[in-house]
Amino acid sequence: MLIHCRDQKGIIAQVTAFFLSADGNIVYIDQYVDRENNEFFMRLECELPETVLIDTVRRDFEDKVATKFNMLWKLYTRSRNLKMALFVSKYEHCLYDLLSRCSVGELKVDIPLIISNHDDLRIAAERFGIPFYHIPVTAATKPEAEEQQLRLLEEHSVDFIVLARYMQIVSPKVIGRYPNKIINIHHSFLPAFPGAKPYHSAFSRGVKIIGATSHYVTEELDEGPIIEQDTIRVSHVHSIDDFIMKGKDLERIVLSRAIKLHAERKTMVYGNKTIIFS
Amino acid sequence: MLIHCRDQKGIIAQVTAFFLSADGNIVYIDQYVDRENNEFFMRLECELPETVLIDTVRRDFEDKVATKFNMLWKLYTRSRNLKMALFVSKYEHCLYDLLSRCSVGELKVDIPLIISNHDDLRIAAERFGIPFYHIPVTAATKPEAEEQQLRLLEEHSVDFIVLARYMQIVSPKVIGRYPNKIINIHHSFLPAFPGAKPYHSAFSRGVKIIGATSHYVTEELDEGPIIEQDTIRVSHVHSIDDFIMKGKDLERIVLSRAIKLHAERKTMVYGNKTIIFS
C-alpha cells in the first residue's frame, strides 16, 4: 500500500490500527515526511488472512481512514507480474540484459512485446521468444507510428513502458497515456550532459567520473523524476569508445534497478522527485 | 527511543498511539523485523510539548506499552552531547580528524580527555585544548594502567570510548564496564585480515580493493559487531606505503561515520550484528 497526504498527527497510529483490526500482519512499513512542505508518504506491506476480501479492505480503508486524512492511496496485491513493454532502437546491451533478467526470474515482470523503430534487434527478441514489432518512425509518420504503438500497448494490456536506449523522443500524447509509467535510461549523470551524445560531451569536458540516470519520462526531455543513478571512474587514458563501453555496464545496472523498484511498487513520484522506499 | 522485543501484532499501532495521546509529534519512525528469529526493533523520534515531564512519559510508557510487549527500551533526550574518550597511540590521522570534526560541530560529542600509551600525540591534544593523559602500558603494568584509565573515565563521566588506532588490546574488565560502548577502527575489510599489519597482508595477498571497518569491541579481537565499513580500489602499482596512505582516508571516514551513528543513537546491537537506522 502506498499513501500520500498532508502530514497530520495520528496517521501511522490509525493506519496500523486499521490493519491490526483486519487481522493483518504488517511485514514492512516505511514512511517519509517532507517537513518543508508538510507532506506525508508511506509504504506498507501487510499479510492478510486468505478469507479477507481485498475489495472489502479497500472500501473499509477508504471509509475509516483515508477520508479522514484526505489521503491519496493505492493498495496493490501480489497476485500478478506487471506487464512491461520494451522500446528499443539499435543498442542491444540493455535489451539483452533485461531479457536475461526476466528470463531467470530476477526481474518479476512479464514482457508481452518489444517495439522498435529499427529491425536490427529482432534476433534478440526471437532468441527469448518475445513478439517484436518493427514500427519505423520518420518525422512524417510519427503520429501514425505512435497510434500503432498505443494500439499495441493497449492490446497487450501493458502496465508500464521501458525505453531501453530508444533513440526517439516520445510525444506528449504517449506520455499522457502512461503518466509516471515510462522509464528511460539516459547515459549520463543528469543533470550533467542532457540530450544527445553525452559520452562525447563528458569526454570533451574532461570529467573524471561518468554516470547513468534512470528517470520517469516527462514532457521536458531528460528532466523527469530521477529513480536511480550510478557512476564510474574514468581517466585521460580512456577514449570516447572506452567511455561508451564502461557506460554500458552502468546503463544496464541503473536501468534494471529502476525497473525492479518500479515493479515492486517502491517508487512514489512527488513533484519532480521520487521517493524510493527500501 | 529505541525498542527491542519479540515481534507481535500491534506494536507499531500502540507505540504510535501512545505518543499521540501524549500530544507528541512523531518526526521519525523506522522499524526492522528479523523474521527468522521473530525479533522486532524500532527507532522513533518524537517532539513532545515542553510542559511534558520526561520521567512521566517514561513511567507511562513502561506501564501502558512496554510491559504488555515485554520490551527492552530506552528513551533519550537531546539535552546534552555524549562524552567521548579517545584512546590513541602514535597514529595521528584519526585523532586530528576527530578533533577537527568535533571542533567545527560536525560530530556532536564532547571530548573530555585523550588517553595514550605514548606521549607523541600530546601536541595534537594541546592544539585543540583537550586534556591529554599519558599512561604507558607494559605487560607488567597493564592491570594498574587500566585501573588508572577506568578512574579517569569515571571522573570525566565518559559515555563511550573510541579507540582511534590505539595499539593495545583492551582487557575484558574495561570492555565489561563499557559494553557496546567501545568503538574501534580496524584497518581492513573485516573479516579479511584481522589482527596485526592488515595492509601488509592485503598487499601480499594481491587484493584489488582494501577496506576499513569500525566495530564495537568485544572480548574476541576484531570480531565485534560491525558498525560501518568502506573500501577503495588499489592495484599492483601501489606499495604497502600507498596502501597505508589510501587506507588513512578510509579509516578517518569509516570511524567518524560510526561515531556519528553511535552519538545519534542510530545503532542497536543484536547478537553479534548491528542494526543501523537511517
Next chain:
Amino acid sequence: MLIHCRDQKGIIAQVTAFFLSADGNIVYIDQYVDRENNEFFMRLECELPETVLIDTVRRDFEDKVATKFNMLWKLYTRSRNLKMALFVSKYEHCLYDLLSRCSVGELKVDIPLIISNHDDLRIAAERFGIPFYHIPVTAATKPEAEEQQLRLLEEHSVDFIVLARYMQIVSPKVIGRYPNKIINIHHSFLPAFPGAKPYHSAFSRGVKIIGATSHYVTEELDEGPIIEQDTIRVSHVHSIDDFIMKGKDLERIVLSRAIKLHAERKTMVYGNKTIIFS
C-alpha cells in the same frame, strides 16, 4: 607484447629502440617494477608495417634484446579472437551475461562450447547457438568426466576456461593443462569468506559490504591470483536472498571485466598476484 625479467638499466631504451628500428609505431607502453624483488614487467602495443614478418620480428627480438636481459616474453597478434570455454552448473546469470556480451561484440572472444555438470542451462546455450555438453560429475565418475572435458577442450582448441559459477572443484590435472588460463568467479570479497556459501557467512557476520572476486584457479581453492574485485553496500534490512540478488550484479561485472582483461592480454601473473595493465 608482454615482458618479464630482472630489473636492469636500459631495458626500456633497448626495447623501444628495437621496435623503432623495425619501423614500428609504439601505441601503448606501460611498465611496472617490483622494487622489493627487483623484477621488471612491461606491456607494449606496436603497429608494424604490413610487410614485416611477425616471425622475423620474434626471432630478431630474441636475438637482439631478450637474450641480453634474460627475458620471459610473449608477442601476440590481433589476428584472431581467443577461444573461451564456459563451465557452468545451475546459476544462469553469469552465463547469460557472457553470452550477451560476446553476442554484441563487447567481449572479443569466441565461445566454441559450454560444458555443464547439469542439463538445466541448455536452453541458454541453445538461444545463442552455442554447443552445450552435459557431462555429469559424481565422486566416482570425476576422473572420467575430466578426461571427457579435456578431450572436448582440445578438440575445440580452447585458449582459456571460465568457470561461470561452476559448482565443482577443478582437479590439478585440468589446472596443470591450463595454467593461469582458468578464470573463476567467487561470490565474496576474498580472502573473506572462501569456500561454500559465502553470502550466508557474510550475512551471519553482519558485514556492511559484500563483494565478488575473479581469480585464476590454482590448486589451493579460492587462493589463486586475483584479477578483479568489486563491492557493494548492504545493511541489516537485507536478507540472505537480497545479498544473493545484489551479489549477482557484482559477479556479472567482476567476471566480465576479468575476462576482458585476460582476452586483451592485460594480465600477467607473478607469484600469487596479478599485474593488470591499463
Next chain:
Amino acid sequence: MLIHCRDQKGIIAQVTAFFLSADGNIVYIDQYVDRENNEFFMRLECELPETVLIDTVRRDFEDKVATKFNMLWKLYTRSRNLKMALFVSKYEHCLYDLLSRCSVGELKVDIPLIISNHDDLRIAAERFGIPFYHIPVTAATKPEAEEQQLRLLEEHSVDFIVLARYMQIVSPKVIGRYPNKIINIHHSFLPAFPGAKPYHSAFSRGVKIIGATSHYVTEELDEGPIIEQDTIRVSHVHSIDDFIMKGKDLERIVLSRAIKLHAERKTMVYGNKTIIFS
C-alpha cells in the same frame, strides 16, 4: 620530468637512452598519446648519481633530445616541498583537513600563509601556527585587496594557491599570475550545478548521487581543467543539511587528492583537460 610534444617515432627510445647515458636509473615512466590530436605526454622519475649536476643534465637534455622533438619539458628535483597558500572564507572543514594532513606529513607541502576575507578561521590557523592574513574584500576594495594578496604571495614565494572554500571569485589578474597553479574545490559533480548553492540545486533536482570536483581555476567560473572528482549516494530522506554534511567528506577528500597530485607533479594541463599520471 614532464614532457609534452607532437607524437613522433622514437621519443621514448631517445629519452630513456639519454638518462641511461647519464648513468640514471629510471624508476617510473608513464606516457600518454592523444591519438586524435597526435600529442605526446610523458612523466618520468629518474635517480641520478649524486655527482651529476642537475643543470648540466638540463642543458644536455635540451641540446640532445628536446630540440629534436620540439618538446615542452620541465625537470623537477625533490629537494624541497612546494609552498602552498590557502585562501579561505568561513567554511573550516577543508582548512582543518589540510592543516592536519600537512602537519602529519601526509601532504608534502609547506603552508607559509593563509589568506581570508573573514576573520572567523583565525583560530584554526593559530592552532597549527600558520600566519593568518585577514584581507576583507568588497566590490569597492577588491582591486586593492588583490594587490595586497599578490604582494603577500610573492613575499612568501608561494608556488601554488588552494581555494579551500574561498567564497570569492578570483580575478583574471591573479589567475594570470598563477596559471594552472590555483586549485579550487567545487561542491558539486561538475558540470552539473556550477555556481552558487549547488547542494540546494542538487536537492531540488532530486538527484540520487552528489559529488565534488577539484579543478584548476581559469577565467571561466567552474569551467577549468578537472583534476579529481568523487561522488556519494543520497536519497529522498536526506535534507539539504544532510547533503551539505555528506558533501563535506567528499570535498575534503577530493581537494586533498588534487593537491597531492599537483604537489607530486603528476598533473599536466592540456587544452581544458588534465592528464593525471599514476
